[in-house]
Amino acid sequence: MDKKNVSMNDVAVAAGVSLKTVSRVINEPDSVRESTRDKVHSAMEALGFRANFAARSLKLGRYGCIGVVLFHLSGGAVDMIDGIADAAEERGFALTMIKKRAGEKMTLAEAARRMSQLPVDGMIFNLRQMVDDFDTFEAPKDLKTVIITPMEHPTCSTVSDDQEGGARMACEYFLNHGHKNVYFVSGKKESLSSQCRMKGWRAALEARGIEPLEPLQGDWNADSGYAAGLVLADKPDCTAVLAANDCMANGVMMALRDKGLNVPDDVSVIGFDDELYKTIPNSILTSVKFRHRELGVRALNEVVAGLEAPSSRSRTLVSGVLVERSSVKDLRA
C-alpha cells in the first residue's frame, strides 16, 4: 500500500515497453507509434505518474525557473511581480523566489550565492534602496542577472521605470502651462524612487535656467503631505507643487483647501502613481503613472534573452505616462 513515487521505469514495465519509450512519449510524442503511445498514456494515468523535476533538470542541465530576489516589497511591487509572473508563464518558466527579511541586511553577493544553490537559470533582483556592495558586485558568469533599479550598474543589465524622466515630464508640464517655478515634496529619504523623482524635478528646472526651490521632506503618507501643504499655503510664490506620490499630493491638496486655497485655481498639483482615483471619488489629480507591470515583463524577457544568447549588459528604461486631469491650471491665458 505504501507506494513510493512512480518512476518512468514503473510506467515502462506496466505498459510493456522500454524506459526510453516512455521518455519519448513525454518529450517527442511524434516519434512513437500511436498504439504504443496510448498504452504508455494509460499506464501513466493508471499509476499516477508525474515526471521527477530533479532528475529531469539534472540531465538537462537547466531548470526552467527564473529566480526573483525581493529586497523590498512595496506597493508597486505587486504589479511588477504580476508582470514577471505572467511573462514567465508565457515563456514556460516558473519563478523561484526569495526575500530579504525585515531588519536583515542582505548584499547582492549574498543573494546571488543563495540563489545559485536553488533551481534557477537566471535571476532578477528587485532593488529599490541602496545596498552596500552595489558597485562592486559581479554576477555569476553562468547566471544571467538583471537588476530592477534606477541606478546604473557597471556589469549587470538593469531595468527601471524612467522615474527621472517622469518627474521631468511633470515639471515641464507645469512650466509649459506658464508656471514660473515648482515646489517638490519628496518621499522617504532612503528610497531610490524618491531620489530619482527629485533629480528629475531639479533637472527640468535647471534646464530652463530656473533655480530649484528648497524641496520639502515627506514620508510617502498623506499626513506628511498635509504638513508640507500647510507650509506651502503660506508661500505667495507657490503656484505649482510636484509631490513624489499621490497620497502626499492629496495631503497637500487637503491642506491647501483647509487654508482656503483652491486647486487648481490658486495652486496646481501633480502626483505620482495615479492611484488616487481608487480612494477619492471624482479625483482631479493629474499624476505620473509608471507601468510597473511592463517593468516586470521587460526584466523577465531580458533574463530569458540572455539565457538563449549570452548578451552583454543592457539598460532598459520604461517610460511613464502623464495622466491628465484638472489639477493643473494654465496660467498663460
Next chain:
Amino acid sequence: MDKKNVSMNDVAVAAGVSLKTVSRVINEPDSVRESTRDKVHSAMEALGFRANFAARSLKLGRYGCIGVVLFHLSGGAVDMIDGIADAAEERGFALTMIKKRAGEKMTLAEAARRMSQLPVDGMIFNLRQMVDDFDTFEAPKDLKTVIITPMEHPTCSTVSDDQEGGARMACEYFLNHGHKNVYFVSGKKESLSSQCRMKGWRAALEARGIEPLEPLQGDWNADSGYAAGLVLADKPDCTAVLAANDCMANGVMMALRDKGLNVPDDVSVIGFDDELYKTIPNSILTSVKFRHRELGVRALNEVVAGLEAPSSRSRTLVSGVLVERSSVKDLRA
C-alpha cells in the same frame, strides 16, 4: 577556458581527497578533520564550486521549496506574500511561484498538476474567487496542500482571514453604540472577500433579530462608494454604514459631506483594511484590519508542519482587528 560547471569531483581532485569527503565537508563538517576541511574549502573557493541543486534534490528526495499558486493578485496579496516569504526564509525554504494569467481559466487540478512537475515539497494556493472544481478537487497525496480562501474545503487544509467575523465585529460595534440598523456597501460581486463580509454583516444583524436592509452594490473603488453615499444620504433611517473597504467608505463619506451631512454626527461609517490614513490626512475612519502577513505566515507554517508529520485537514482563521477612530457616533448618550 570554457569551464563547465564545477562538480564535487573536481573539488575532490583539486583538494586531493575523495568525492565523499567533499560531500561530508558540506553536510556534516564535524565529521572531517580540520586540516582536511580547510583543504577542501580552499579548493571550493578556488574553483568557485556551488552545489548542484538538481543532483542534491534527486538524491535527497526533497527540494526545500514550497510552491505558491497565485490565482489572483490583489492589494492585500503583497503582505500575504511577504508573510509567506519571510516564514519560508526562516524555515530554510524557498518559494516556487506560478500565477494564473489574466483571462486564462485555471482549475485547482491544473494548478496542482503543474506544480507537481516543479521543485516543490508542498504548496499553497491563494484563491480569492470561486473556481470550478473547488469542491471536487483532491490534492496529490504526496504534496501537502494548503488553500488560502474563506471557503471550507472538504479535504484540504485552509487558512483565511476571518472576514465574516470581522464584519460581524464591525456590525456589533455599531449596534452596541446604539445604532438600530446598518447599511452595507459591497465590493465586486465575484469577490469572496466581499461575499464573506456581507455574510458577516447579515449574520450580526439577524442574531439580534434585525431585518438587514437591502445592501448597495459597489466595485471596491471610491466612485462606487460615492454613488452609494448619494443614495444613502436620502434615507432618513440611515445612521450607520459598513462599507466593504476603505476606499468605498471614503466615497460614502464624501457623498454624505457633499449632501450636507456630517460624519459621524449624522451618519457613522466603518470600512475595511485600514489603509485610508495613507491617503487621507487626519483620517477619522474606523476600520476593520486584517493581518494579511500573519495569514501568509500561518499558511506556510501549516504546509511545513504537514511535511514533517503528515497531518489531517485543518482550518485556520486569522482574526481581524477593529481600528477605532472617530467615524462612529455613540447614540446611547
Next chain:
DNA sequence: TTGCGAAATGACAACGTTGTCATTTCGTTA
C-alpha cells in the same frame, strides 16, 4: 614497538531522467 578501538576517509551504488547508438519492426518495391 604492537595492538586496539575510534575516528576519518574512500569505493561504489543509487536517485530518475535523457542522449547515444544499436537493434528490431514495419511498409514498400522488385
Next chain:
DNA sequence: TAACGAAATGACAACGTTGTCATTTCGCAA
C-alpha cells in the same frame, strides 16, 4: 517472397549528488 530503407524501439551510460559499508589512519595504552 525477398530485400531494403525508414521508422520505431531498446540497452546502456551519464548527469552530480548522498547513503552504505568497507578501509585506512589516528591516538593511546600495553
